[in-house]
Amino acid sequence: MIAHSVFFYIFSLIAIISAVMVTVSKNTVHSVFFLILDFISISCLFIMIGAEFLGMIMLIVYVGAVAVLFLFVVMMLNVAEQKGQWFSSRWDGGTHIPVGLLVSLIIFFELIIVIGGWKYKPDLLNSLSINISTEVTNTRSIGNVLYTDYILLFQISGMILLVAMIGAIVLTYRERAGVKRQSYVKQISRERDEGVDLVEAEKNKGVKIDA
Amino acid sequence: MDSYFSILFTEVYKILFLLVPVLVSVAMIVWLDRRVWAFVQKRRGPNVVGPFGLFQSLADALKYIFKEIIIPASSNKLVFVLAPVVTMTLALISWAVIPFGEDFVLADINVGILYLFAVSSLGVYGIIMGGWASNSKYPFLGAIRSAAQMVSYEVSIGVIIINVLLCVGSLNLSDIVMAQQNLWFVIPLFPMFVIFFISALAETNRPPFDLPEAEAELVAGYQTEYSGMMYAMFWLGEYANILLMCAMGSVLFLGGWLSPIDIFPFNAIPGPFWLIFKILFLFILFALVKATVPRYRYDQLMKLGWKIFLPFSLFYVVLTSSFLLYFDLLPGK
Known part of the structure; x- marks a missing residue:
């Protein structure tokens, strides 16, 4: 049990320190790295209380996908240069401090x-409507609850995410003019007859191609 | 506390017993890769150091150890040093859950396949960190490309895994292998196996999807600024990841440690050897693809991942689940 609590305190300490460092560190990319460290230690805590499915999903979704996009955006936008402007009135006429406050x-x-x-409910475990058993893996028990009792909420949240994505x-979609797109069908079905074009070139005038 | 340390000691022993062979086989696999590549191109390949050139990788490793490590002055030092460490660590820790035989696995966890998937999705950080910390144009472009590529192909790998899980009804890797006792999943899920193989090529930045390190445009991609042992660690991590993807493919589709047919000369060979044969088979396929297929263009890569693989594997999920439901074959009832 001692080892268990030692690990618990190590992970929680890392989680808290990195959460603080996310806001404190001056380099935005470093903040994202600390955020990733935070996610990882939180998922370690999940695994320690036996919720291995939640821990792994946390790793896959937040660290594997969401944080990569964070990093992507932070690196591409060069946030460090704009940082000074966000708190001054130069950026778009007004400062953001009142709204932020x-x-x-x-x-x-x-x-x-x-x-x-x-x-706090005094006796939480006994007052739950679902009985928790150690026999069934928690992946299965989450599935049992999620796809039966809460199927409506689950579907609705999925729909909301879908609508947000489509929105x-x-x-952001805009049609750009003059973009050349490749069409495999067109390329493959090209015949010799249409590929080669014989032209009678007039003397001293030439032929205008790609008109 | 005392028992805790004894457990720790045996675990460390087991981990070493697993990691040392993995590292040695990574070195050997680099040699195999070069030999197959040379064979296709009618060259000899590395054949000087040791018998058949087997010790070429060791000679290379020795060379890297004695080379100077150069850290660029304008780089972000800590992140620059951490990047190859992250790549290498992530490539090695996933081997913990690979089952080499019945009860012959370091950590037989309930969510084994999710763990593999999570660790392989973390692999992108080594590359992004290396590319960003180098503070140089080519590595950065390589890292950005690689991040986009790996995130895209992970999505289709995830959906393919769902296909397999539908047939198994468990996330445990040993259960996945045992479910293939009668029929390897490569037969009913053959299209998924093909897509998994191609996505694995993209996920490990192998040719024809090696755009992150496309030498004609990006020098060497994210590892341009690395030298000496740090470069070698990127390189080892990459090959360990390739081996891991082969292992994952053989566990998911080729029946892991099971022998192809359960009759005498085949089932006398112990399980771990079957797994190694299957890994080698997949790896030789990887090497042959590297030698024969030209590099993809970037927009083609993205189109393949999002517009072809993802819809098709989603369709296959629907197909598999309706098939299982209709014929009442759903596992875990």
């Missing part, structure tokens, strides 16, 4: 309300 105040009060109304594509 407002949002963080709202979140702060929400947190206070939630934590203030928090009540993002629609918003």
Whole structure:
């Protein structure tokens, strides 16, 4: 048991320190790396309490996909150069500090309300409607709950994600003129007759191609 | 506490017993790769150091060890040094869950296949970190390309894994192998095997998908600024990943440690050897592809991943699950 708690404290310490470093570190790319470290240690904590499925999904989804996109965006946008401008009035006429303050105040009060109304159920395990057994793997038990009792919520959240995805594509899609696209069918079905074009060239005038 | 240390000691012993052969076989596999490549091109390949040139990789490793490690002045030092370490570590830790035989596995965890998938999806970080920390144009372009490529092909690998899991009903790798006792999944899921093989090529940045290190345009991609042992670690990690993908392919589709037919001369050969044969078979296919197929163009690569492989494997998920449902073959009831 001692080893277990030692590992627990190591992982939680790494998680907390890296969470702080995400906001503190000056280099934006470093912040993303710390965020990744945070995700990894959180998923280690999940695995330690026996929720191995959640831990692995956390690794695959957040670290394997979401954080890669974060890194991608941060590296491409060169955020470090714009950082100074975000807090000054030069960027687009106004500073972002009032809005940021407002949002963080709202979140702060929400947190206070939630934590203030928090009540621990005295006997949580016995009051659950689903019985937890150690025989069944937790992948199976999550599936049993998710696809039966909560199927509607599950489907709705999937739909919301789909709508968000389509919305993002629609918003950012723009048709660009003059883009040459390759068509395999066209290329393969090209015959000799249409590939070679014999032209009578007039003297001193030549032929205009690619008109 | 005392028992804890004794457990730790035996585990370390087991880990060494697994990792040393893996590292040696990585060195051997590099030699095999070069030999197959040379064979296709009617050359001799490395044949000087040792019998058949077998020790060529060891000679190369020795050369890398004695070379100077150059860290560019404008690079991000810590991340620059961490990148090859991350690549190498991630390539090695996934071997923990590969089953070499019945009860012959280091960590027989419930979510083995998810663990493999998660670790292989982390592999992209070594490349991004290396490319970004070098603070140089070519490595950065290589890293960005590689990130996009690996994320795209992971999606189709994930869907292919779902196909296999539908037939097994468990995420445990040993269960996946045992479910193939009567029929290897390569037969009912043959199209998925082909797509898995091609996606594995893309996932490990092998030719014809080696755009991250396309030498004609990007010098050497993300490893341009690396030298000496750090370059060798990238290189070892890459080959360990290739071996791992071959192992994953043989566990998922080719029946892992099982012999092809359960009759005398075949089932007398112990399981680990069958797994090694299958890994070698897949690896030789990898090498042959490298020797024969020209490099893809980047837009073709993305088109193949998102517009062909993903829809087709999603369609196959629907097909597999409806087949299993209709004939009442769904496992785990």
